[in-house]
Each structure stands twice: as C-alpha cells, then as structure tokens.
Amino acid sequence: MQVSSVNDVKIYNLSYGKSLPEWLSDRKKRSLQKNDVDIRRRIELIQDFEMPTISTTIKVSRDGQYIIATGTYKPRVRCYDTYQLSMKFERCLDSEGWVIFSEIQLFDGKKENRINGQNVDFTVGSEVYRLNLEQGRFLNSLQTDASQSNVCDINPAHCLFATGTAEGKVECWDPRARNRVGILDCALSSVTTDTEIEGLPSISALKFKGALHMVVGTTTGQVLLYDLRSSSPVIVKDHHYGLPIKSIEFQEQLDLIISADSRIVKMWNQNTGKMFTSIETEHEINDLCLYPNSGLFFLTNESPKMNTFYVPTLGPAPRWCSFLDNLTEELEENPETTVYDDYKFVTKKDLENLGLAHLIGSPLLRAYMHGFFMDIRLYHKVKAMTNPFAYEEYRKEKIRQKIEETRAQRVQVKKLPKVNKELAMKFMEEEEAEEHVQRKKKGRSLPNILRDERFKVMFENPDFQVDEASEEFRLINPIVSKASEKKKKLKQLQEHQQAEQEEEELEGKPSDAESSESSDDDHGWVEEVQKQHKLLRREQKLRLMESNQQIHSKPKFFEIKTGEEFKSFKNAAQKHKLLKTTLEDRLKHEEKTGTLHLSDTTVGSKQLTFTLKKSEQQKKRQEAEKQHHEERRRLGRSAGHLRGKAMKRKSFF
Secondary structure: OEEEEEOOEEEEEOOOOOOOOOOOOHHHHHHHHHHOHHHHHOOOOOOOOEOOOEEEEEEEOOOOOEEEEEEEOOOEEEEEEOOOOEEEEEEEOOOOOEEEOOEEEOOOOOOOEEEEOOEEEEEEOOEEEEEEOOOOEEEEEEEOOOOOEEEEEEOOOOOOEEEEEOOOEEEEEEOOOOEEEEEEEHHHHOOOOOOOOOOOOOEEEEEEEOOOEEEEEEOOOEEEEEEOOOOOEEEEEEOOOOOOEEEEEEEOOOOEEEEEEOOEEEEEEOOOOOEEEEEEOOOOEEEEEEOOOOOEEEEEEOOOEOEEEEOOOOOOOOHHHOHHHHHHHHHHOOOOOOOOOOEEEEEHHHHHHHOOHHHOOOOOEEEEOOEEEEEHHHHHHHHHHHOOOHHHHHHHHHHHHHHHHHHHOOOOOOOOOOOOHHHHHHHHHHHHHHHHHHHHHOOOOOOOHHHOHHHOHHHOOHHHOOOOOOHHHHHHHHHHHHHHHHHHHHHHHHHHHHHHOOOOOOOOOOOOHHHHHHHHHHHHHHHHHHHHHHHHHHHHHHHHHHHHHHHHHOOOOOOOOOOOOOOHHHHHHHHHHHHHOOHHHHHHHHHHHOOEEEEEOOOOOEEEEEOOOOOHHHHHHHHHHHHHHHHHHHHOOOOHHHHHHHHHOOOOO
C-alpha cells in the first residue's frame, strides 16, 4: 500500500505492490513475503482483481454487491462478488467492448448504449438505434445531424436522452415524442482565454446529475458543467494536458466532480471549481468508477492490474472492507513527510521565462497544483543557458560571504546597551561559554536573547530596567545566581570528564559526589533566601518605627468647643506653686476651695471627704438629668382612686 498526500488530502493506493502468481506454493509465497517489503505490505481486497493484459472499463452494481469489468486479451468480462471477495464468473467475448451495469455491449469503441426501462438505446454512426427488450424488436431509430455520436446518457429523473457528437455538440431527445428538443454547442463554450486548444473539441464524456445539471467532457481536456435551463456553462475546468476526458463521476456529500483523462484524476468543487485533490498513475487510465456512498474507487488502465484507491475524506470504507478505516487511522498517527529532492517546482510563468512552455503536456513535466514538477538537472541546464551571467553573480556573492567571515574574526568591541547593562553582560558571558562548548562538540549553537527581536525592547526601553533594590529581585536573585553557578559547575564537570575520558566516575571521587554537591547547593540557596527574608522584615520594622517617631514628634492641635474657656495656661503657674508647698498647706488650700472637708468622729479619729471638681459638661449633664426627673414626677398620676373603687364592689355571692 502506498500513501500520498496531495493538497492535504490523504490518498491510499491499495493496489500498490507486486502480485504473486497463483501457481506458487504456500512455502514460496511465505518466503517471498519475508524477503520483499512490497509484497509484505500489499493489500489484496478482492482475489484475482486483474486482467490478462489490459483492463478497459469497470462498473459497480446499484446494490454494491457486484463489480463488472472488461479487458483483453482475449476480450472478456469478469464479475466479482464483494461479499465473497473473489471472482464470481468470467465470460470471453468475440470482440472488444465495455460493460455498464445491467447491459453488456459487444461493439467496438465508437459506440455507446444505455437502458431506459424496456428499451436499449445505442448509437452507431449518426443514428441512434432503439431496441425493445419486451417485444424483442427494433423501434424507429433517431437520426442525428452529426457525422458520428461518441457517447450518450439518459437522465433518470425525466428520461431526457442526450448524445455527444464528434462536432462538439450535445443533442437532447424526448423519448415520448421521438423528437429532438435542443442542441447545445459545447465546443465554442469550452474555449476560454486561459485554454490552448488544437483542433475541434469533440464530446468524449457525458453524465447527468439530478434533473437540472449535466457535465460534458471534451477531447481537448475541458470539463463543462451545464444547467439545462441555460445554454452557457456554469463552470469550465481544464485538465491542462490536452487529453480526452475518459470518465466523470459525482460525489454528492462534498459537492465534488471527479473527472479523469488518460493521465490524471482530478477532484474539484462543482460550485467554485477549486481543486480538492488529484491522482496520477503510472499507466494510462481507461475508466473510473466510484463505489457508492464511500471513499473507495477503481481505475482501469493499460496494465493487467486494476487500481484501487481509498480516500477517507470522501467517505468511509464499504462494509465488506471496513478494516480499511482502522488501518488508515493507525497510519495517520505516524505521518511521513514527502520531500522532492530531484524535482523543481515551476509555475507556468517560470516556464515561459525559461522558454519551456512547449513542454506542457509532455512526460518531462508533471502537473501539480498551480504549476509543474520538472527534473532539477534539466532546470539547471536551461537556467544556465538562459542566464549566462548567473555564475558571475554567484562568484561575487561567495566573495562577499568570505569577506564577512574574515571581518567576524577580528577583535570586536562589546557594545553594551543603555538599559540592563549587567544583564546584557551576563548573557554575553553565557554565549561565549556556550560557543566554546559547542565548538568542541561541533554542534549547533543556540540562539541568544540579545539578538532576538522579541526581547529587543528589554534593552532599549527604560521601563524594563531591572530594579535590584526591589523586594522581588532580592528574593529571586539567590535562586537565579545559584542556578547559574550550578550550570557552570556542571559544564566544567562535563569538560573535565571528556578530557579524562572516564566512563563511570572521576578519579578519586565517588559517583555520588555530584549528588552531594547538588544537595549542598540547594541548601545554600535556601539559606540565602531565608537571610533575604529576615533582612526585608528588619528593614520593614525600621521603616515603621521611623514613621511612628515622625508622627509623635509633630505637635498636636485641639479645637475648643463653643461655650468653654481655656484655663490650662492660667492655672499652670498656680499648680506649680502648690506642688512646692507642704502637705499641710495644700490641705488647707483645698479645704478653703471646698474640695476637701475635715471632721472629727465620735471615736476621736479624723475623717476627710474629698469632692471632685466637675467639668462644665458634667455639670450641664447633671442639671439636665435633674430637670428631666422633675418633669417626670409632675406628669405622673396617682393610682389611689382606682384602689378605692375596687373596695366598694359587692361580692358576687
């Protein structure tokens, strides 16, 4: 099996690989499978799915159970049963022909036939002969204006019969009236500004889609999509090979049209004409058949083996080969990139500049996407002929590169940026050490932050300046510094190991020395971080104390309420004098002022009563409370009269 990807669409060629003859023994087959990779990887969906020499046409039954194919030599028809995965029967014929499901034609390649209910319509020359299968006799033939009719088809929706002629026209007939209802000139519509046509485009393929659409293929490689309500094509698709279109199929789910000429199969969108994917084979293609409601299709070609392709994007695998879905899913997990080393991709404009436009359609160019692949050796030869001064330009470029290399070996002054100079110096030192190590290993150097455009602003904008006095920097700096030191030690250890060429451990040093050093380094940076935390807390306490001292050292001002007098300054001198006098004098002074009352008791002892001096607010509060109680006392009513009335009541008994 061969896997390819065109336009990001995976295509699996299931018939790729060598075939084993039937007369080989089982032991010989097993030995060949062990030695040959192509035989081991081949997938044989249907047994004996091939022809003796050439396969011409292939069709699938409507229920999908049978596959009918024709080929030579001798001319024969083979029927394959998909339920049994083998050939059901084989019949040899007297002349070459092709099979379309439910009818077998034994005429040469210039004739085409279709079954419509009980009638068989087939073309011979300019006439369309009609055979009634129920009555077993010919009906009146239809006379066309063409010299020869190549293809025909019947619309299953309304039974419109159409024939494609050698003059590039499509004649449509109504079988109920046996009259021609219209002629469509496709030869003129196939000629566009981008197409180059040699000769008259004849109709080589014809297919109806639904009730209103028809697709026509010409012998010059154009595919035209028509709406039956208009004489102009909706879209024109060119294969760019100038080869006749052999077959046309439709993919309903993705709105794709699949057209094939003798060299390539193209799948494109019927609404926009955008390319979906394409398939090229080694041998010339004769016919195309798409398996219904799946991504599997068959190709007959000028070789004994009939090709089988599977495209998972078009649909799932048929029920009789459902294992293909699991197989392709496993292959997609390990994708392989396709590299074309021996080919050069060129566009049509490049070919015109090189003077190779006449090679389009020849085996030297392989059409791909919007251009072509050509041999790289041919490209270089033609390039040298068309541009003889290319070598001089190449020589000047090489000289300039050599001069730049010699300039780089000179002594260069390190220019530090204006912002984050210390950080830039650190990166420069790391870069020098890394270059030294890579030079010894002859490896690829890693990119540096100083030359990276993404970090350019960090060394130009002052807003990105690293504040080394900030709390965040002081906490994270020990970790970064220890990590850089550990990295330097590890590099030195690796260099030392390479110099000594020791395999297991260094001389005089056990193997666990490195782990002990790493644990000591971890313990060291932990202590450094704890130390920084303590310093930060101490500085925070000092700042708090300084702020408190500044607050207490400032004078406080108080506002005096209305109605009060400020007496502190007046009584300050008098209080100061009283403090210097004796206790006896102070007691006498307080007795005079009324704050102290001295009296003798009956038992002969002394009694002192102090009266605290009240402030003006306390006096006002006491006075207000006194007035309030007096007012309540006046408003209160006595309840004595209620007691007298209760005593005068008579008893109940």
